[in-house]
Amino acid sequence: MIEVKHLHKTFRIPAPHLSRWERIKAAVTGDGAEKTAVRDISFTVGPGEFVGYIGPNGAGKSTTIKMLTGILHPTSGEVRIDGMSPHKDRRRVVSRLGVVFGQRSQLWWDLPVRDSFDILCAMYRIDRQRQQRTLAELDGLLGLGEFADTPVRKLSLGQRMRADLAAALLHEPDILFLDEPTIGLDVIAKRNIRGLLSKVNRELGKTVLLTTHDMDDIEQLCDRVMVINHGSLAYDGTIGELRERIGLPTILRVSFEAAVSLDNATEPELGFTVAEANGCELTVHFNRQELPALEVLRRLERYGTAQDVHMEEPDFEEIIHKVY
Incomplete structure (x- = not known):
C-alpha cells in the first residue's frame, strides 16, 4: 500500500545572473527564489490497484515519483510504502519497489541483457535457484529469450522496454512505478x-502507479486516475466520474432514410444540441446524466426513420485538457 499525507516539495533556485562562486554561496546559505513543485498532496493506493498519475509538463509528476521512491526527500509531509518510510527505511522499501523510466534504462548499455540481469540479481542478493525460477516466469510473460544475449544498445525500443520491465520485476516487488513506459514506441510496440x-x-497482482502523456495508456490500463496540475492534486477518481464531472457531451450520429429538416431542432424541450446536419445524417450532443440515449433516439423520431446509429463518449484527451 502507498500512503501519501500532505506531501510538499520546494526547491531553492539561485538567480541566473550570479557568478559561479555566488551560486555556490547561495546553495550553502539557502538564498535565492523558492519554487514549489508539489503542494500538499495526499492519496492512498491500495494493493493491486492500477492508477494513472497524469498532468502537464512541470506539474510535479516526476518530483512526486522521486519522493515516493526515496530519491528526493519531501520538504514536509509523509510517504509510507507498506507502512515504512522510503527515506528512513530505504533498503527495506527498495526491495519492495520496481521502477521503470521510459527515457532511462537500468540495464548496462554494452552488456547482453542476460548479464545485466545477473548483475541486478547479485545486487538484490537473489540466489541462483530463485533467479532461474523468476526469469523463467518473466520469459513466459515478456518473451525475453529472443534477445537475452543481445547487447542492450542493439535492442529496439520495444525490446528494451520489455527488458527494463523484467529488470524491475526480478526481485519480485509488490509495487511498480512506471514513468512514461510507452514513450517513443510505435503503435504495435505500445x-x-x-x-x-x-x-x-492482473496475473501477478502488482500494484502499479503509471505516469504518462499518452491518454490511450490511461484509458486502456487504469482503474483510477489522479490529475496533478501546478503541483496540486486536481482530481482523484475513476475515468467515468471524471467524464461526469467535466460534463463534456456524448456524441450521437444518426442516419435517416431521407434528408433531415431542422425546423424544430431548436425547441428547448429537445434536451440535446444539434451539432451538425449533413443530408440524411444528424449529429447531436447530449448529457447522458440528464437524458438517456434511448430517450434521445425516441425524440429524434420527429426527423424521420433512423437507419443507423453511432454513439461516442467524449474524447478522454479533451477531458484532461479541460482539467488542465
Missing part, C-alpha cells in the same frame, strides 16, 4: 507493452 502491463497487474 499495444504489446500495454498488454504486458495489464498481465503484470
Whole structure:
C-alpha cells in the first residue's frame, strides 16, 4: 500500500545572473527564489490497484515519483510504502519497489541483457535457484529469450522496454512505478507493452502507479486516475466520474432514410444540441446524466426513420485538457 499525507516539495533556485562562486554561496546559505513543485498532496493506493498519475509538463509528476521512491526527500509531509518510510527505511522499501523510466534504462548499455540481469540479481542478493525460477516466469510473460544475449544498445525500443520491465520485476516487488513506459514506441510496440502491463497487474497482482502523456495508456490500463496540475492534486477518481464531472457531451450520429429538416431542432424541450446536419445524417450532443440515449433516439423520431446509429463518449484527451 502507498500512503501519501500532505506531501510538499520546494526547491531553492539561485538567480541566473550570479557568478559561479555566488551560486555556490547561495546553495550553502539557502538564498535565492523558492519554487514549489508539489503542494500538499495526499492519496492512498491500495494493493493491486492500477492508477494513472497524469498532468502537464512541470506539474510535479516526476518530483512526486522521486519522493515516493526515496530519491528526493519531501520538504514536509509523509510517504509510507507498506507502512515504512522510503527515506528512513530505504533498503527495506527498495526491495519492495520496481521502477521503470521510459527515457532511462537500468540495464548496462554494452552488456547482453542476460548479464545485466545477473548483475541486478547479485545486487538484490537473489540466489541462483530463485533467479532461474523468476526469469523463467518473466520469459513466459515478456518473451525475453529472443534477445537475452543481445547487447542492450542493439535492442529496439520495444525490446528494451520489455527488458527494463523484467529488470524491475526480478526481485519480485509488490509495487511498480512506471514513468512514461510507452514513450517513443510505435503503435504495435505500445499495444504489446500495454498488454504486458495489464498481465503484470492482473496475473501477478502488482500494484502499479503509471505516469504518462499518452491518454490511450490511461484509458486502456487504469482503474483510477489522479490529475496533478501546478503541483496540486486536481482530481482523484475513476475515468467515468471524471467524464461526469467535466460534463463534456456524448456524441450521437444518426442516419435517416431521407434528408433531415431542422425546423424544430431548436425547441428547448429537445434536451440535446444539434451539432451538425449533413443530408440524411444528424449529429447531436447530449448529457447522458440528464437524458438517456434511448430517450434521445425516441425524440429524434420527429426527423424521420433512423437507419443507423453511432454513439461516442467524449474524447478522454479533451477531458484532461479541460482539467488542465
